[in-house]
Amino acid sequence: MAQSFTLAVDGTTRTIVVDDPDMPLLYALRDDLGLNNPRFGCGLGQCGACTVHIDGRPSRSCITPLSAIGDSKITTLAGLGTPEHPHPIQKAWLDEQVSQCAYCINGWIMTAAALLDEKPHPTDKEIVDVLSTLICRCGTHGAAIRAVKRAAQAA
Amino acid sequence: MTIALSRRAFISSTGALVVALASPDWADAAASDQPAAARSLKPDQLDSYIAIDRDGVVTAYYGKIDGGQGLGTSIPQMVAEELDVPLERVQLVIGDTGRTVDMGGASAATGVSRAGMNLRRMAAQARKLLIEKAAEKLGVPAERLAISAGVIHDSADPAKAVSYAALIGGQAFDSAVKWNGKLGNTLAVSGDTKIKAPKDFKVIGTSPPRRDLPGKVFGTLEMAADVRLPGMLHARMIRPKIAGAVPIAVDESSIADIPGAQVVHIKDFLAVVAEKEWNAVRAAQKLKVTWSESNPNFPGTEGLHDYIRKAPIIKRVIQMQSGDFDDGIKQAARIIEGEYEFPTQSHSSTGPACGVADYRDGGCTIYSSTQKPHYAVHGVAELLDLPPEKVRTIWMFGTGSYGRNDQGDATADAAVLSKHLGRPVRVQYMRYEGIAWDPKGTASVNRSKVGLDASGTVIAYESISKAFSRLNVQTSEGRAADVLAGHLLGFPLKPEQSFEIPVASYTFAHQRRGWEIVPPLMDRASPMRTSHLRDPYGPPILFGSESFMDEVAAATNTDPVDFRLRYLTDPRDRDAVRIAAEHYGWDKRPSPRPDAKSADVATGRGIAFRRHFTTYVALIAEVRVHRKTGVIEPIRYVCAHDVGLIINPATLRQVIDRQLVYGTSRTFFEELRFDKNMVTSVDWLTYPVLFADFPLPQIDIVLIERPEEAPSGAAEMALGLVPAAVGNAVFDATGVRLRRVPFTPERVKAALEKA
Known part of the structure; x- marks a missing residue:
């Protein structure tokens, strides 16, 4: 049965009508709101390509039902920073020239940004632990770790 | 796709964060439901490759793609070099078959060596014609003219000057070039002038940052999966649980409660579509299908x-x-x-394939991140019974594919569905399709x-x-x-x-x-059908041949580097091996190391070498082997890499670094699982790959500079050496030869215990 939800995404509040309240947030963001980040990678919570911040916490939108969002604030990659005001992780990502195809970039940047927001000086192990929940098939793992360390050192 | 450059981009500095990126041009055009207009594409015309607009912006038309390895930056470097314009003033149209000549797509790492060199020669030809025009316009002999940032001036009187924009801006060169009559990878075009000598390079050999990265990092670059056309339907394919089974009966009432869900069943082709994407996903999950009996009798992974x-x-x-x-x-x-x-x-691309097709008015437009957009035109034309000139592929960035992945299948599915339904259709494969059905x-x-x-x-x-x-x-x-x-x-x-x-x-x-x-395990619609996976001539053969070279060196009590140098005569072959060994600090002795049998934790080093086309690569791996667990830790890789002329050294290093990590994934983790009926690797739990917690080695890349040699390719040349280099290092450490990839702890432990 159709149901309406109001979502606060990247500082804007919008209302959508959906057929299934258990629809994953990913489809609301992409299909109803027309946002390009996050991305569909697995639909299983295994790869992280769909990661958004829900009240600042990195969350896999492909397995987060719309009905669980409530009035939480959602941030996508496009809402994290801009070329003029980049998040430190975004700046480090460019400085390190990490990505290749970048289909997965959303998960890596959003996950790393949440780590640094919570803990500006994480240990190497903490960095690796959070990043090792993410898939990348271009082999950017080492560069991504270097970028997060770079951002942490700059903080 | 074009990464359009705003006016500000070429008057400001080129710091990564300052380069302003406008939206890709298809998106601008999408407002009017029309992509940028197709152009005349005669392969023997300069205008098919290079254009200069009224603002003096140079556009080069690149009939391959940029899979994320920096071609979208290094190709403009080659064009800017020959035309003597600032790099910021060169934009690249990539892989749009309506606007680029067929250069074959991503294939065999020929992005620079073939298509790039074609555009470089075309840029040199354009420069020559512009000098001729300037000589006439300024009344100055051509040999007295010099070029600075797209302005031609009299070197004796710099006040006498004319810009490219004033000479040709917005107009055609209307000039023929020499074409070898071929399309695809082997297309070759040339003019009647020389390209620059390395001593004159200003842009080639420098390392400007990747142009595609700001849009990717800030989430503004649109990918093929982001295309949304008016009236577009979302589709999901329905695949059998047993390979070879085909749908006999479809119970459409099983999805009657899902708004807008609709079945498309043509022969053995079965899909569901819906206005809303989630409804298509739900319909695919719920649809009841009666499948035919099938008995693939696959041998299974272990057999x-x-x-x-x-x-x-x-x-x-x-x-x-x-x-x-x-x-x-x-x-x-x-x-x-x-x-x-x-x-x-x-x-197993990060994103399962996604394609959008728009069939209308007896033609079809495809939006896809395929590696081979020009080929996609012909496949879709045949499927839809259209003349190829009525099909256009608009290539866009998307998930990396690295070979013939599932992308071509999704695009074809979308085209079939769009023609059948008379509406634009977006097909998104699910995770299981990206692993089990590629x-x-x-x-x-x-x-x-x-x-x-x-x-x-x-x-x-x-x-x-x-x-x-x-x-x-x-x-x-x-x-x-x-x-x-x-x-x-x-x-x-x-x-x-x-x-x-x-x-x-x-x-x-x-x-x-x-x-x-x-013979293939199954002829038709097989989840086990085989094609090119990144570095197709590499890992499967080199693991055998380069491990075996090491085996022979050991059997003859010869140092593995010496053994190779003894039988290599080409100086570039020899240099790659020698330079890798020097950089590593290779200790000359036969393998295995003398104390190999004793330690619980043993270290060793191994080398592997290859020539791939005219790229010469040697890789040394140093590893630590834990005998009790079978765990191998790579500690250090040293890769000596000779690609001839280097266009962008930083990008080249990144390409080598990333592929060595990818090669490590294929060496340590990747093996498709399947049983007698079907592929059972369907997600990231059942198809293990490398994650960030794998202890990656220090990676030292030594670029061998040969600016006088033609540029070769780099996108896959080093990765194929990883299995043999690591296996040889394990032998050096333990005296045990690994004979099967991937090197899982269980398999390594078993091999060590058996020895």
Whole structure:
């Protein structure tokens, strides 16, 4: 049965009508709101390509039902920073020239940004632990770790 | 796709964060529902490759793609160099078949060496014509003219000047160039002027940052999966649980409660569509289908290599022969034989394939991140019974594919659905399709044999790989026979039998190298169909051949570097090996190390070498082996890499670094699982790959600079050496030879215990 939800995404509040309240947030963001980040990678919570911040916490939108969002604030990659005001992780990502195809970039940047927001000086192990929940098939793992360390050192 | 440059971009500095990126041009055009207008594309016309607009912005038209490895930056560098304009003033249209000549798509790492060099020559030709025009306009002899930032001036009187924009802005050159009559990878065009000598380079050899990265990092770059057309439907394909089963009956009432959900069932092709994407996903989950009986009787993962060994040979090719191996081996005082097994591997791209097709007015436009947009035109034309000139592929960035992945299949599905429904259709594959249903990199068994004379010199060498064809489906989606939709719609199959081997470098007196093809496990719509996976001529063969070289070196008590240098004569081959060894600090001695048998934790180093086309690579791996657990930790890789002329050294280093990590994933983790009925690797739990918690080695990359040599490719040349370099290092550490990839702890432990 159709149901309406109001979502606060990247500082804007919008209302959508959906057929299934258990629809994953990913489809609301992409299909109803027309946002390009996050991305569909697995639909299983295994790869992280769909990661958004829900009240600042990195969350896999492909397995987060719309009905669980409530009035939480959602941030996508496009809402994290801009070329003029980049998040430190975004700046480090460019400085390190990490990505290749970048289909997965959303998960890596959003996950790393949440780590640094919570803990500006994480240990190497903490960095690796959070990043090792993410898939990348271009082999950017080492560069991504270097970028997060770079951002942490700059903080 | 174009990464359009705003006016600000070329008047401001080029710091990564300052380069302003406008939205890609298809998005601008989408407001009017129309992509940028198609252009005349005669391959023998300069205008097909280079244009200069009224603002003096140079556009180069690139008929390959940028899979994320920096071609979108290095190709403009080549064009800017020859035209003497600031790099910021060159933009690149990539892979739009309505605006680029067919240059073959991403294939064999020829982005720079072929298509890039074509555009470089075209830019040089444009420069020559502009000088001629300026000479006439300024009344100054051509030889007195100089160019600075797109302005031609009299070197004797700099006030006498005219800009490119004033000379040609917005107009055609209308000038013929020499074309070799070929399209695709082998297209070659040239003008009647020389390209610059390395001593004059200003842009080539520098390392501007990647142009595509700001849009990716800030989430503003739109990918193929982001295309949303008015009236577009979302589709999901319905695949059988048992390979080879086809739908007999579909219960449409099973999805009647899902708003807008609709079944499309044409012959064996089955899909659901809906206005809303989630409803298409739900409908695909709920649809009740009666499938035909099928008994694939696949050999299963564990039985696969025995199956290959015993399977009949449907084609045998000795691709490289020198001397007479049979005669040579008869003279041998000693014979050494080795056998190595490589697993089936999946492309398993980060994003499962996604394609959008818009069939209307007797034509079809495709939006896709395919590696081969020009081929996609022909495959879709055949499927839809359209003339190829009525089909256009608009290439966009998307998930990396690295070979013939599932992308071509999704695009074809979308085209079939769009024609059938008369509306634009977006097909998004699910995770299981991206692993279980993509064309696979074939498993193989590599057998090698060497004959030594009494002095220990190799006099005869044979290397034969037995495998499934690497062209069971083609390396592109250029024919209906090469995509799942074509198979399901009953198009005749056109499998080819081919494997291929890398260039031979070792100068043994009598050599025989080749391959044997076994029949496919299933002919039609097979989840086990085989095609190109990144570095198709690499890992499966090199794991065998370069591990075996190490085996022979050890058997003759020879240092592995010395062994290779003894039989390599080409200076570039030798330099790659020598420079890698020097940089590593190679300790000359035979493998295994003298104390190999004793320690619980042992370290060792191994080398592997290859020439791939005209790229020369040596890789040394140093590893730590934990005998009790079977865990191998790579500690350090040293890669010496000779690609000829280097366009962008930073990008080149990144490409090598990332592919060594990817190669490590294929060496340590990746093996497609399947049972007698179906592929059972369907997600990231059942198809293990490398994650960030894997202890990555320090990676040292030594670029061998040869600016006078033509640029070759780099996108896959180093990765194929990882399995052999690591396996050889494990032998050095332990005295135990690993004969099967991937090197999982269980398998390594078993090998160590057996020894």
